Amino acid sequence: MAKNVKPILVECPRRLIEGFKREAKRVFPKETYALLIGFDEESPAGRRVSITEIHYPEDAERFCTTQRADWQDAWLVDAAEHAKEAGTELIGDIHSHPWTRAEWEAINGIPGRQMSEEDCDKFKWNRIAGICRVYETRTGKLRASVRFWPPLTPVKMRIT
Numbered sequence: 001m002a003k004n005v006k007p008i009l010v011e012c013p014r015r016l017i018e019g020f021k022r023e024a025k026r027v028f029p030k031e032t033y034a035l036l037i038g039f040d041e042e043s044p045a046g047r048r049v050s051i052t053e054i055h056y057p058e059d060a061e062r063f064c065t066t067q068r069a070d071w072q073d074a075w076l077v078d079a080a081e082h083a084k085e086a087g088t089e090l091i092g093d094i095h096s097h098p099w100t101r102a103e104w105e106a107i108n109g110i111p112g113r114q115m116s117e118e119d120c121d122k123f124k125w126n127r128i129a130g131i132c133r134v135y136e137t138r139t140g141k142l143r144a145s146v147r148f149w150p151p152l153t154p155v156k157m158r159i160t
């Protein structure tokens with residue numbers, strides 16, 4: 001029988017979410033990427049992740065295109081150092097998935113905030129991930145929305 005697991009509680013101040021949404025809209029239709037900083041604690045009540053800061057790599061725009069956010073190891077090192085100085089830790093990452101009107105109309109519907117297969121393959125770590133979907137409405141406005149995903153455990157496949 002399937003074993004039940006407790007949900008992870010992710011707490012994030014609205015201003016941080018709004019800040020990321022603004023940045024994701026600013027660079028639209030390119031993706032953007034940032035690191036989540038705060039606390040990640042396990043207790044009998046369950047796992048609780050509190051985001052206290054979002055750390056934006058200075059040169060993120062250089063590595064982000066309309067198709068991908070090519071995160072750099074140096075960004076993680078920087079963010080982890082920054083977190084340590086603040087008495088916190090690196091607890092995850094967040095990136096945007098931009099959709100132009102033509103793109104989402106071509107797939108016949110506004111896309112969700114899911115991770116892509118590539119995202120899942122790339123980031124197998126015991127930390128949360130945020131996805132910010134940004135899409136262009138029929139009137140040309142940009143709408144953004146964020147959701148968080150649990151840590152990913154690598155799965156190796158063996159067909160027998």
Ligand SMILES: [Zn+2]
Pocket residue numbers: 095096097115116119
């Ligand atoms: Zn992605």
